[in-house]
Amino acid sequence: MPFDLRGSIGELEVAGGAAELAGPLTAKGVATSIGDGVYVEANVRGSVRLTCSRCLSPFQKALDLSCEAKFVEKSDAAPAAEEEEVEVFALHGKLCDLDEMVRHEIVLCLPMKPLCSERCKGLCPVCGKNLNEGDCGCPKPDEPPSAFGRKLQEAVVERSRKDGRT
Numbered sequence: 074m075p076f077d078l079r080g081s082i083g084e085l086e087v088a089g090g091a092a093e094l095a096g097p098l099t100a101k102g103v104a105t106s107i108g109d110g111v112y113v114e115a116n117v118r119g120s121v122r123l124t125c126s127r128c129l130s131p132f133q134k135a136l137d138l139s140c141e142a143k144f145v146e147k148s149d150a151a152p153a154a155e156e157e158e159v160e161v162f163a164l165h166g167k168l169c170d171l172d173e174m175v176r177h178e179i180v181l182c183l184p185m186k187p188l189c190s191e192r193c194k195g196l197c198p199v200c201g202k203n204l205n206e207g208d209c210g211c212p213k214p215d216e217p218p219s220a221f222g223r224k225l226q227e228a229v230v231e232r233s234r235k236d237g238r239t
């Protein structure tokens with residue numbers, strides 16, 4: 074049974090805060106009736122609104138996920154989830170709660186520390202200005218030295234140690 078859904082799911086709980094959906098999600102896929110439930114394969118597209126962990130700006134991330142899940146009728150027997158290759162969710166009545174599956178997949182794919190861009194410059198530690206919007210001109214003496222600079226620093230420390238002995 075193929076399906077093509079468009080809808081929205083509630084707030085997403087992710088590490089470091091909540092992510093918000095930026096518009097409706099679409100889920101296309103196939104639901105197949107199997108012995109003890111329904112097997113669902115779906116492609117989910119949409120986008121979420123996240124906050125950059127470096128510059129704290131909101132940004133959108135496109136989602137394009139392939140989900141696979143099995144929905145089984147709740148039984149009192151302990152679920153054999155460990156042996157399953159796909160996620161198993163409970164059938165609510167006779168309905169597959171795709172929300173649950175989609176939410177699960179999205180949370181799995183979201184980064185722990187979202188970045189608006191790989192090259193995000195973050196905020197100025199002195200004045201707090203978003204450095205992606207331009208340099209603020211603050212002196213940044215605390216900038217860690219590059220690998221090259223560290224080598225030089227070590228050489229200088231070494232040298233001053235020797236000087237100290239003589």
Ligand SMILES: [Zn+2]
Nearest residue numbers: 125128189193
């Ligand atoms: Zn950023």
Ligand SMILES: [Zn+2]
Nearest residue numbers: 197200209211
């Ligand atoms: Zn600054």
